[in-house]
Amino acid sequence: MEKVVINGTPRTELGKKATRALRKAGNTPCNIYGGKETLNFYAPTAAFRKLIYTPDFRAAEINLDGKTYTAIIKDSQYEPISDALLHLDFQELVDNVKVKVAIPLKLKGTPKGITDGGVLETVFKKLNILALPKDIPSVIEVDVAGMQLGDIKRIKDIELPGVTILHSPSNPFARVQVPRVVKEEVAPVAAAAAAAPAAGATPAAAAPAAADKDKAKDKK
Numbered sequence: 001m002e003k004v005v006i007n008g009t010p011r012t013e014l015g016k017k018a019t020r021a022l023r024k025a026g027n028t029p030c031n032i033y034g035g036k037e038t039l040n041f042y043a044p045t046a047a048f049r050k051l052i053y054t055p056d057f058r059a060a061e062i063n064l065d066g067k068t069y070t071a072i073i074k075d076s077q078y079e080p081i082s083d084a085l086l087h088l089d090f091q092e093l094v095d096n097v098k099v100k101v102a103i104p105l106k107l108k109g110t111p112k113g114i115t116d117g118g119v120l121e122t123v124f125k126k127l128n129i130l131a132l133p134k135d136i137p138s139v140i141e142v143d144v145a146g147m148q149l150g151d152i153k154r155i156k157d158i159e160l161p162g163v164t165i166l167h168s169p170s171n172p173f174a175r176v177q178v179p180r181v182v183k184e185e186v187a188p189v190a191a192a193a194a195a196a197p198a199a200g201a202t203p204a205a206a207a208p209a210a211a212d213k214d215k216a217k218d219k220k
Contacts, residue, residue: 001058002056002058003058005060006060006063008042008043010039010041011040011041026046027043027044028048029042031088031090032062032091034071035092039064057137057138057139069092070093072101075088095132095134096132100129103136103140104139105122105127106140107142113148114176116149118176120144120147122174124173129166130163131160132162135160135162135163136163147174150178154170156169
C-alpha cells in the first residue's frame with residue numbers, strides 16, 4: 001500500500017474565522033478519527049495533491065506533534081464554484097480493525113476474443129472491499145488474456161486472501177462482447193446452413209413428384 005507523507009500542524013483554534021485564515025494562507029483544515037481520539041490539524045493544500053488527484057489508492061502517513069498516524073481519506077469537501085479543496089476527513093488505520101475502502105480494478109492482458117473481433121467491456125473502475133490494513137492491496141489485478149468471445153468474469157472469480165469484496169458474487173466486472181456487425185454476419189450464414197439439405201438427400205417436396213413419374217412409366 002503506497003503512502004504519501006503529510007507533515008501536519010495541530011489546530012489550536014477551530015472557529016470559522018480561524019478556518020478562513022488557514023485557507024487564505026494556503027492550508028487545508030483536516031481531522032483524523034477512528035483511533036483513540038479525534039485530532040484536528042492542518043497542512044499545506046499542495047501536500048494533498050498526490051492523495052486526491054489520482055486514480056490510485058494511497059494512504060496518508062501523517063506526522064503530527066511528534067507522532068505518526070497512517071490514515072485514509074474518508075470524506076472531502078470542495079468549494080462548489082472554484083472546486084478548491086476546503087476540508088479533509090481521515091480515518092486512522094488500526095492494525096486489528098477492518099476498514100472499508102475502494103480499490104482500483106485493473107484488467108491485465110488482451111483477451112483472445114478481441115483478436116476475434118470482440119470488444120472488452122468493463123463494469124467497475126473500483127471495487128469496494130473490507131479488510132485489515134495489512135491486507136489492503138494498492139490495486140486489484142485480474143488476468144483477462146484467456147477470455148473468449150462471449151466470456152464473462154464475475155466478482156466470485158476474484159480471489160484475494162484476507163479481503164471481502166463488498167459486491168454481489170454474481171455481478172459481472174468484465175465481458176467480451178460480440179459486436180452487432182459480427183452477429184448480423186453470422187445469423188444469415190447460420191440460417192442458410194440450417195435450410196440447406198444434406199448432400200445427396202432428395203428434397204421432401206420433390207419426393208412425391210418423383211414417385212408419380214415412376215408410376216406413369218409402369219402403366220405404359
